Amino acid sequence: MEITAEFIQKNIDRARKGDQKAFNFLLDHYWNDIYGFQLIRTKNENDAEDITIQTFSRAFDRIATFDNSYSFKTWLITISKNIHLDLLRKRKSSLFHSTSQEDDTVYDVPDDTPSAEDNLIYEQNLAQLKRFIKKLKPHYQDVINMRYFRELSYQEIAAELDEPLNNVKVKLLRAKKLLAEIIHKSKNV
Numbered sequence: 001m002e003i004t005a006e007f008i009q010k011n012i013d014r015a016r017k018g019d020q021k022a023f024n025f026l027l028d029h030y031w032n033d034i035y036g037f038q039l040i041r042t043k044n045e046n047d048a049e050d051i052t053i054q055t056f057s058r059a060f061d062r063i064a065t066f067d068n069s070y071s072f073k074t075w076l077i078t079i080s081k082n083i084h085l086d087l088l089r090k091r092k093s094s095l096f097h098s099t100s101q102e103d104d105t106v107y108d109v110p111d112d113t114p115s116a117e118d119n120l121i122y123e124q125n126l127a128q129l130k131r132f133i134k135k136l137k138p139h140y141q142d143v144i145n146m147r148y149f150r151e152l153s154y155q156e157i158a159a160e161l162d163e164p165l166n167n168v169k170v171k172l173l174r175a176k177k178l179l180a181e182i183i184h185k186s187k188n189v
Helices: 005-016 020-042 045-061 072-097 116-134 138-149 154-161 165-187
Strands: none
Touching: 005 020, 020 045, 020 072, 020 165, 045 072, 045 165, 116 138, 116 165, 138 154, 138 165, 154 165
């Protein structure tokens, strides 16, 4: 199916009304453009991905303000550029105000070994699913585990990660898409 400007506009209109499928379409359609743009700017995959997630989060949060006389892609790139500039300012500012502190962050690495109960209930499917999840980047593994294994709400995940709610939603959406691609590729091998 050819994606026309009219089809994109219909999805923007549907997204304004809260249609999740329209948000998914816009995320999938423009992800590579925004991520590629930021990868060139930042020269860092993690920063590019974080900025891209924040871009879609902010855009979806403010989609009602989008002016149809402009290109949606241009609007996303403008948001992305502003987020990157804010990040650079914040880093520059923190360089002047930073004091040396030890990193006390504790990383919760989930155990990949299914328990006896898991083996009885889920048998091989759960173990296989966990192997697929392990192929994701750690921050995507975290949101998948929090949402589907720990059964946390979006608000609880946002609080635990200290991120805006829309960032969590976009990150989870992206994680599910990447996980689906991994599962699909494994079936075709």
